[in-house]
Amino acid sequence: MSGYILCQVKRAKNPYYISNISTNIYSIEELCYYLYHNIYLLDETIINEQLLVWMKEELHLRRLYQRLYVLLEEKKNIGEFILPIFKEINYLSHDQFREMNERLKRFEEQPEIVRKKIKGDYLVDHEKYINAIQVYQETLKDTEENETNMGSQFTGSIYNNMGCAYASLFQMNEALTCFQKANEELHTKASLKSWLFAVYMSKGQDAYEQMCTERKVDAETKREMDRQITEAMQVELPRDLDEALAAWTREYHKNTGL
Incomplete structure (x- = not known):
């Protein structure tokens, strides 16, 4: 990632609270930043239905909500689940996502x-x-x-x-x-x-x-x-x-x- 990413989606009136780091997020850009920089904290406390509902109701990302809901029900791995979120605003380059996904796979292979x-x-x-x-x-x-x-x-x-x-x-x-x-x-x-x-x-x-x-x-x-x-x-x-x-x-x- 380089330079600044302009806010492409309006900010939420009601933030999504991430308990792992005790913070609120207000936009999909902030969500992408969290996902990319905190891959070891990606678990059910953030990969859940509450996040999807927040994205639909606060950010009005209905198509993304529908796609992610299917992935959540199918219990896809974390990499498959978060990829559409990054693609929504082209937050990562192909190489950046591949590098992150490799780290995720190594992490998920651990007991x-x-x-x-x-x-x-x-x-x-x-x-x-x-x-x-x-x-x-x-x-x-x-x-x-x-x-x-x-x-x-x-x-x-x-x-x-x-x-x-x-x-x-x-x-x-x-x-x-x-x-x-x-x-x-x-x-x-x-x-x-x-x-x-x-x-x-x-x-x-x-x-x-x-x-x-x-x-x-x-x-x-x-x-x-x-x-x-x-x-x-x-x-x-x-x-x-x-x-x-x-x-x-x-x-x-x-x-x-x-």
């Missing part, structure tokens, strides 16, 4: 539980931490209920990334629990350091020092941790604290959708 984890990782990368945590929790639940043997590396990675999401929300007790479980699965230096850092942030220096002793942390790793903690604690407050707090509040509401 469902792996696709869920990828979705969670994608949400973390885009700072949608609450949604990511929900996806990780569902993934872990599915793993337990279906007795899916994905290995300790898979489970540990979920706990680690969920810990990062909790830490980004400053929910350090929850992050501590996740990092502990991650280390129990992974047994790596990196997972241990994340756990130690969460202990320091959640329970304080004495608990951190005690854990270093109990876990027999080697001197080099301890020095690394002490240095990283010192650097993390050297945070300067913005001069305009009120504006900074307002910005942080806006970011929180953007992330949570509240």
